Amino acid sequence: MITVSKLNKKFGDLHVLKDINCRVEPQEVVVVIGPSGSGKSTFLRCLNQLETATSGEVIIDGVSITNPKTNINKVRQEVGMVFQRFNLFPHKTALENVSMAPIKVRKMPKQEAEKLAMELLVRVGLEDKAAQYPDRLSGGQQQRVAIARALAMRPKIMLFDEATSALDPEMVGEVLEVIKSLAREGMTMVVVTHEMGFAREVGDRVLFMDEGMIVEEGPPKELFSSPQNQRTKAFLSKVL
Amino acid sequence: MDFRWHVIQDYWPVLMSGLRLTIELTVIAVSIGTVIGLIVSLFRLSKLKPVGWLAKGYVDFFRGTPLLVQILLIHTGLPPLLGIPPMPRMMSGIIALSLNSGAYIAEIFRAGILSIDRGQMEAARSLGMTYGQAMVNVILPQAFKRSVPPLGNEFIAMLKDSSLVSIISVQELMMSGKIIVGRSYRPFETWIVVALLYLVMTMTISQFVGYLERRLGKSDHSE
Ligand SMILES: Nc1ncnc2c1ncn2[C@@H]1O[C@H](COP(=O)(O)OP(=O)(O)O)[C@@H](O)[C@H]1O
Ligand SMILES: [Mg+2]
Numbered sequence: 001m002i003t004v005s006k007l008n009k010k011f012g013d014l015h016v017l018k019d020i021n022c023r024v025e026p027q028e029v030v031v032v033i034g035p036s037g038s039g040k041s042t043f044l045r046c047l048n049q050l051e052t053a054t055s056g057e058v059i060i061d062g063v064s065i066t067n068p069k070t071n072i073n074k075v076r077q078e079v080g081m082v083f084q085r086f087n088l089f090p091h092k093t094a095l096e097n098v099s100m101a102p103i104k105v106r107k108m109p110k111q112e113a114e115k116l117a118m119e120l121l122v123r124v125g126l127e128d129k130a131a132q133y134p135d136r137l138s139g140g141q142q143q144r145v146a147i148a149r150a151l152a153m154r155p156k157i158m159l160f161d162e163a164t165s166a167l168d169p170e171m172v173g174e175v176l177e178v179i180k181s182l183a184r185e186g187m188t189m190v191v192v193t194h195e196m197g198f199a200r201e202v203g204d205r206v207l208f209m210d211e212g213m214i215v216e217e218g219p220p221k222e223l224f225s226s227p228q229n230q231r232t233k234a235f236l237s238k239v240l
Numbered sequence: 241m242d243f244r245w246h247v248i249q250d251y252w253p254v255l256m257s258g259l260r261l262t263i264e265l266t267v268i269a270v271s272i273g274t275v276i277g278l279i280v281s282l283f284r285l286s287k288l289k290p291v292g293w294l295a296k297g298y299v300d301f302f303r304g305t306p307l308l309v310q311i312l313l314i315h316t317g318l319p320p321l322l323g324i325p326p327m328p329r330m331m332s333g334i335i336a337l338s339l340n341s342g343a344y345i346a347e348i349f350r351a352g353i354l355s356i357d358r359g360q361m362e363a364a365r366s367l368g369m370t371y372g373q374a375m376v377n378v379i380l381p382q383a384f385k386r387s388v389p390p391l392g393n394e395f396i397a398m399l400k401d402s403s404l405v406s407i408i409s410v411q412e413l414m415m416s417g418k419i420i421v422g423r424s425y426r427p428f429e430t431w432i433v434v435a436l437l438y439l440v441m442t443m444t445i446s447q448f449v450g451y452l453e454r455r456l457g458k459s460d461h462s463e
Contacts, residue, residue, distance in 0.1 A: 048366055050362055050365065050366060073365075073368050073369070073370050074368070076365065076366055076367065076368040077367070077368035079366075080366070080367075081363075081366040083359060083362070083363065085359055087357070087359035087360060087362065087363035088363075089360065089363070089364075089378055090382065091381050091382055091385070100367075100377060101367035101368060101369065104369060104373050104377055105367060105368045105369055105373065146363075149363075149367070150366075150367070153367055153368060
């Protein structure tokens with residue numbers, strides 16, 4: 001579903017991603033962990049080219065998105081992204097946030113898009129908030145709307161960048177619950193998270209990133225219980 | 241001092257027609273300036289360097305030279321430059337005020353657009369929207385809302401600055417004042433009333449902008 005080969009990203013002199021290779025199979029949930037500043041967000045953002053790769057190739061569902069000739073907007077329609085800071089559109093209601101992209105990008109009739117949006121709001125448990133503007137919603141509610149908004153494009157892949165890091169602790173659960181339900185339904189996902197319990201429970205595979213490299217990877221049980229690499233051990237001893 | 245206020249009464253129709261023209265000039269200039277400003281602000285943010293430079297050159301010129309000079313330059317210089325017959329004074333006035341206003345409004349919109357969190361554009365693009373779709377549906381509506389107060393100020397500034405087209409004898413309020421003084425020899429009474437008329441207009445606008453701000457503030461979901 002996703003193939004990353006020899007991916008490099010530099011910000012000026014700063015070499016943030018170093019020769020990343022990785023594959024994500026259909027329906028697989030890959031969890032990315034690692035210290036802050038290790039390049040997790042940058043890696044994720046290269047997967048939909050919010051960051052342009054400096055070199056290397058990213059192939060999404062058979063399409064090379066690092067090829068400048070590729071229509072990136074088409075590919076992004078298939079790749080949903082959820083941000084740490086929600087990034088809901090503040091001038092639109094929850095329902096409008098969710099229905100906007102189907103209307104503007106997929107050219108779906110408004111009524112149909114609103115019906116779809118409503119279904120998705122029901123799914124994330126927010127049907128009663130449809131008419132509210134984001135500033136009237138709690139962080140957890142905003143993030144659930146943001147997930148519904150991404151799902152409205154019917155993506156084949158979902159990317160989560162620390163979706164619960166900006167939330168008050170009591171709201172983390174409700175958002176993780178939605179992500180888990182997606183995993184159960186077989187959504188292909190790449191999830192950057194600091195929630196190790198969640199990584200262990202939901203991840204099919206865990207990637208540990210440090211200093212722009214994938215230092216170690218494996219099934220969560222193995223990686224968490226018997227890490228091989230020194231840096232993985234050091235990191236896990238701090239967070240577990 | 242010996243006031244002769246009847247002068248004002250005698251020339252009231254002249255004042256009123258000047259007042260009308262001042263309002264017309266301002267409304268037209270700010271309207272055209274808004275369209276120019278929007279386009280130029282988008283040009284300035286363009287990734288194409290030459291487009292950006294062109295837009296910056298325009299803004300720098302019209303903000304960095306006196307409006308009075310711009311008016312004279314456009315009235316006397318534009319027709320020969322374009323190889324067209326001399327323009328009516330009113331036309332020169334409108335062009336000069338619009339171009340000047342466009343430069344200031346471009347900066348207002350640019351600041352408005354830049355004030356919108358980067359995450360908004362990223363969220364829109366991540367959903368598959370093009371840059372244009374993201375601008376139109378996500379960035380500009382929020383940027384416009386934030387631009388209302390400075391646009392109100394620009395409108396007030398333009399209302400006052402429109403008096404400068406009297407240099408090419410466009411008979412707006414300022415020019416009407418000059419004409420009345422020339423005929424009546426009562427400068428003090430005349431300029432007091434002209435000043436009051438400008439003041440009434442600017443106060444009215446700032447009241448209106450204040451009201452608009454409060455209304456937008458109430459429905460401001462941008463933070
Ligand atoms: N747009 C940018 N410009 C310059 N440096 C950046 C940019 N984005 C991220 N970086 C740098 O790249 C490194 C990795 O950042 P990031 O991918 O956000 O790490 P993580 O998500 O693992 O915390 C950091 O040193 C960060 O400062
Ligand atoms: Mg990050």
